[in-house]
Amino acid sequence: MTSIRIVDLEKRFGATKALSDVNLVIEKGEFFTLLGPSGCGKTTLLRTIAGFYRQDRGEVWLGDERVDEVPAYKRDTGMVFQNYAVFPHMTVFENVAYGLRVRKLSKADIDRRVAASLKSVHLEGYEKRTPDQLSGGQQQRVGLARAMAIEPRVLLFDEPLSNLDAKLRVEMRDEIRAVQKQLGITAVYVTHDQEEALVVSDRIAVISAGRVQQIGAPWDVYKDPANLFVASFVGKVNLLDAELGASAGAGLRHARAGGLDLVVPDPMNPSGNSVKLAFRPEDAVEDPSAENENVLAGIVADSSFLGAVASLDIDCSGKRLVIERHRPRAGEVPPPGSSTSFAVPPRCLMVFDGATGERLRPATSSTDGGWK
Amino acid sequence: MSARSLSSAPRRADIWTLVTLGGFALVIAFLVYPLADVFRYSFTDKETGVLSLSNWAEFLSKKYYIRAFLNSMFVSLTITFFSVLLGVPLAFFTTRYRIRGSALLNTVAVLALLSPPFIGAYSWITMLGRNGFLRTALASVGIQLPPIYGALGIILADSLQYYPFVTLMTAGALTTIDRSLEEASENLGASSYRTFFRVTLPLVLPSVTGGALISFMMSLSNFGTPMIIGGNFLVLPTLAYNLFTSEIAERPGMASTVSLILMICAAVVIGLQQWASSRRKYASMLVNRPIRKDLGGLSSVLAHLVCYAIVALSALPLAVVVFFSFKNTNGPVFVPGFGLESYRQIFFDVPKTVTNSFLYSFAAVVLIASVGTMLGFVVARRRTLAVKFLDPLLMIPYIVPGTVLGIGYIVAFNRKPFMLVGTATIIVMTYFIRRLPYSVRSAASILKQIDPALEEAGINLGSPPGRTFRTVTLPLMKAGIVSGAIMSWVTSMNELSASILLYVGRTMTMPIKVYLSVLDGYFGTASAMSTILLVVTGIALYLVNRWTGKSGASVVVAA
Numbered sequence: 001m002t003s004i005r006i007v008d009l010e011k012r013f014g015a016t017k018a019l020s021d022v023n024l025v026i027e028k029g030e031f032f033t034l035l036g037p038s039g040c041g042k043t044t045l046l047r048t049i050a051g052f053y054r055q056d057r058g059e060v061w062l063g064d065e066r067v068d069e070v071p072a073y074k075r076d077t078g079m080v081f082q083n084y085a086v087f088p089h090m091t092v093f094e095n096v097a098y099g100l101r102v103r104k105l106s107k108a109d110i111d112r113r114v115a116a117s118l119k120s121v122h123l124e125g126y127e128k129r130t131p132d133q134l135s136g137g138q139q140q141r142v143g144l145a146r147a148m149a150i151e152p153r154v155l156l157f158d159e160p161l162s163n164l165d166a167k168l169r170v171e172m173r174d175e176i177r178a179v180q181k182q183l184g185i186t187a188v189y190v191t192h193d194q195e196e197a198l199v200v201s202d203r204i205a206v207i208s209a210g211r212v213q214q215i216g217a218p219w220d221v222y223k224d225p226a227n228l229f230v231a232s233f234v235g236k237v238n239l240l241d242a243e244l245g246a247s248a249g250a251g252l253r254h255a256r257a258g259g260l261d262l263v264v265p266d267p268m269n270p271s272g273n274s275v276k277l278a279f280r281p282e283d284a285v286e287d288p289s290a291e292n293e294n295v296l297a298g299i300v301a302d303s304s305f306l307g308a309v310a311s312l313d314i315d316c317s318g319k320r321l322v323i324e325r326h327r328p329r330a331g332e333v334p335p336p337g338s339s340t341s342f343a344v345p346p347r348c349l350m351v352f353d354g355a356t357g358e359r360l361r362p363a364t365s366s367t368d369g370g371w372k
Numbered sequence: 373m374s375a376r377s378l379s380s381a382p383r384r385a386d387i388w389t390l391v392t393l394g395g396f397a398l399v400i401a402f403l404v405y406p407l408a409d410v411f412r413y414s415f416t417d418k419e420t421g422v423l424s425l426s427n428w429a430e431f432l433s434k435k436y437y438i439r440a441f442l443n444s445m446f447v448s449l450t451i452t453f454f455s456v457l458l459g460v461p462l463a464f465f466t467t468r469y470r471i472r473g474s475a476l477l478n479t480v481a482v483l484a485l486l487s488p489p490f491i492g493a494y495s496w497i498t499m500l501g502r503n504g505f506l507r508t509a510l511a512s513v514g515i516q517l518p519p520i521y522g523a524l525g526i527i528l529a530d531s532l533q534y535y536p537f538v539t540l541m542t543a544g545a546l547t548t549i550d551r552s553l554e555e556a557s558e559n560l561g562a563s564s565y566r567t568f569f570r571v572t573l574p575l576v577l578p579s580v581t582g583g584a585l586i587s588f589m590m591s592l593s594n595f596g597t598p599m600i601i602g603g604n605f606l607v608l609p610t611l612a613y614n615l616f617t618s619e620i621a622e623r624p625g626m627a628s629t630v631s632l633i634l635m636i637c638a639a640v641v642i643g644l645q646q647w648a649s650s651r652r653k654y655a656s657m658l659v660n661r662p663i664r665k666d667l668g669g670l671s672s673v674l675a676h677l678v679c680y681a682i683v684a685l686s687a688l689p690l691a692v693v694v695f696f697s698f699k700n701t702n703g704p705v706f707v708p709g710f711g712l713e714s715y716r717q718i719f720f721d722v723p724k725t726v727t728n729s730f731l732y733s734f735a736a737v738v739l740i741a742s743v744g745t746m747l748g749f750v751v752a753r754r755r756t757l758a759v760k761f762l763d764p765l766l767m768i769p770y771i772v773p774g775t776v777l778g779i780g781y782i783v784a785f786n787r788k789p790f791m792l793v794g795t796a797t798i799i800v801m802t803y804f805i806r807r808l809p810y811s812v813r814s815a816a817s818i819l820k821q822i823d824p825a826l827e828e829a830g831i832n833l834g835s836p837p838g839r840t841f842r843t844v845t846l847p848l849m850k851a852g853i854v855s856g857a858i859m860s861w862v863t864s865m866n867e868l869s870a871s872i873l874l875y876v877g878r879t880m881t882m883p884i885k886v887y888l889s890v891l892d893g894y895f896g897t898a899s900a901m902s903t904i905l906l907v908v909t910g911i912a913l914y915l916v917n918r919w920t921g922k923s924g925a926s927v928v929v930a931a
């Protein structure tokens with residue numbers, strides 16, 4: 001069990017900066033996810049930790065050891081690859097034993113550890129199979145068993161589920177999570193799938209354009225995004241350009257977004273009156289009454305029934321907004337063309353700086369900060 | 373992730389740094405150094421010995437030289453034309469329609485392609501030469517044929533040898549076109565005729581061009597065929613050879629100039645080929661492989677006729693050679709009856725020639741496979757600045773015809789520090805260097821199909837780079853390396869154009885013996901020796917087939 005520390009890291013490929021100013025501390029035994037769109041630098045960061053890339057600036061620490069000059073094969077990190085990278089010319093047993101043989105373990109130890117690793121990924125009895133006899137999911141289990149078998153200081157996952165079908169992905173992610181907790185090993189997990197990140201992680205670093213945008217628990221990243229990028233990358237969000245107006249009392253403020261008059265949390269130190277407002281589709285209140293503020297009316301442009309929720313695409317004075325209705329009952333999904341109305345509670349509206357996209361938090365308690 | 377190709381090389385020196393350095397040493401000693409001599413000779417005045425353009429001025433001013441250049445262009449272009457004319461229909465019919473025995477047709481075509489580069493020439497002489505049996509037979513019924521010596525003979529022999537390049541590359545493209553593309557065209561209302569010309573042909577055109585350019589390249593640098601059947605019709609390789617070896621007026625400077633002109637032509641052609649193949653990006657999303665259709669009635673008969681006629685014509689010279697090898701001879705004269713006399717002569721009179729050929733090719737192949745694989749790894753996986761310089765240097769032999777390399781070697785290795793002329797080493801090095809770029813390229817392309825993540829997995833699990841290469845990369849490359857090595861062995865066994873300049877009595881090889889026997893009119897010995905070479909080539913092709921489960925065809929194209 002080892003912590004990982006990244007200090008002022010910078011990595012360039014030719015003229016392009018793949019990573020800059022990356023500072024992270026990943027605690028012992030933590031399941032830490034690097035989340036971001038493709039090309040954001042998350043894989044580069046993982047490969048720098050593994051030693052496949054040498055950073056241009058900054059430090060990488062595994063526990064108390066600074067590993068900048070340690071070649072990849074001496075770093076003792078167990079990596080699980082996106083396309084499995086199971087050796088096609090070896091049996092399942094030989095694959096899992098590979099790293100143990102490199103470490104010159106006794107035959108008895110190798111047998112024992114291979115068996116234990118295969119058991120924890122539910123592949124007992126598959127020792128003699130070759131990879132071409134395995135499904136994608138099974139191959140990835142071999143990849144996981146192989147990485148675990150060497151009892152590495154940290155486990156590194158490079159989008160391990162992206163080549164699997166949807167059902168298997170859910171199954172495997174739960175299994176990865178279970179194995180990691182059982183071993184208590186530090187894990188760094190790269191993914192572009194925000195749902196996957198929310199489910200498996202202890203903490204998430206959201207990365208964009210080579211920079212860490214926010215580090216936090218899944219709850220914080222989703223409910224309290226640090227900037228517009230995090231808000232829109234993690235989960236769905238409705239965005240409105242708005243001008244701040246006069247105070248509305250009780251830590252609230254008026255804002256005008258196009259033709260809509262809204263009341264929003266009064267932000268601390270806005271750099272100007274031009275802001276962006278955001279709210280999540282599930283935060284719209286279905287049944288607006290007189291007590292509710294921010295009641296919006298519009299025409300349903302499109303509606304889709306997704307089982308647990310119905311998603312409505314609503315045209316509000318020329319602005320398209322998406323809201324969700326939970327557990328819709330028969331006749332509750334309005335057809336396109338019908339008019340409807342909903343409310344957005346002020347505390348559900350997040351305010352961002354219009355120019356920088358940085359979050360402008362209210363002076364009083366954070367929006368929706370606790371369990372409702 | 374695209375960044376992977378930029379995978380920054382480790383800063384520490386490892387085994388691959390050593391390989392890169394070794395690659396540079398090899399290229400400088402056995403390529404740059406001898407070719408520098410060719411340059412030096414070409415730009416040195418023969419009288420005064422000072423730097424001068426006199427050789428070039430002479431080349432451009434004398435009809436004799438210009439004619440050889442034009443001859444080269446003429447025969448190469450004509451051969452290319454016929455290669456396409458024969459190669460494309462054969463490829464289309466065998467890949468798109470059910471042709472009985474198409475596997476056999478394929479094998480025979482590849483055998484013709486890989487046969488020693490002059491068997492065709494002298495076989496046509498035995499058929500249509502001055503006393504050729506076909507000519508005599510036809511003359512007896514009143515049909516007079518034009519003389520075979522000269523351009524006609526070269527074109528005949530080489531077209532029938534090189535068309536399989538076009539066939540193989542075109543067939544390769546035709547079998548990897550997604551069937552859905554043609555189906556889409558027909559679904560949109562195009563007739564199958566229109567579909568062929570608007571969809572299929574444009575998709576395979578880059579491959580046809582690629583095959584045609586290889587044919588051009590091979591005929592341009594071919595030495596054996598024009599030497600045997602060319603008569604007074606000089607082309608650039610034979611001109612260079614004559615200028616260099618002529619006992620009356622040895623002209624190394626002029627021979628070097630001709631060599632450089634050959635290399636320039638070859639470089640232009642290679643450039644065109646690279647350009648053509650860089651445009652071949654169509655066959656990427658292969659979902660539905662094309663299927664062979666059944667042809668009915670007359671069209672089936674016609675298609676079979678075309679395919680069998682083409683392949684039979686190219687197999688004819690080989691068959692004639694095998695036939696004559698079993699005919700009894702008395703010195704240079706064939707006498708009635710059949711026997712193993714010609715083979716007996718080889719094994720009793722020149723057994724060393726046979727053992728030399730096997731020994732030298734074997735030694736060369738060991739070098740080619742091991743060095744080529746390691747350099748291929750460096751080229752494919754370690755794109756350091758040094759490797760980016762090394763890569764194009766390694767490709768130089770592509771544009772150096774055998775004759776040119778031979779001239780360079782004689783000049784450079786006939787003095788200190790490398791006194792190699794007359795040794796077996798120089799022959800082995802010739803085979804090795806001539807084949808090296810193919811081996812490096814083939815290793816690199818095998819590596820491109822091996823996910824780098826596999827090697828990273830090995831490294832990540834604690835295995836150092838050398839051990840990872842041995843335990844992960846090499847086993848995955850094995851099939852490709854072995855089949856490539858067998859192909860290299862075949863080409864080394866059949867090498868003539870460089871070794872003809874470098875051999876001495878005790879380092880004579882089979883192709884040289886065949887060539888000399890043909891010159892002396894000992895067709896029996898030549899036929900028997902050629903038959904041995906053919907059988908060896910056939911066995912090698914069979915082995916490649918067994919080893920990779922692919923036909924030798926795909927290996928030829930890959931190489």
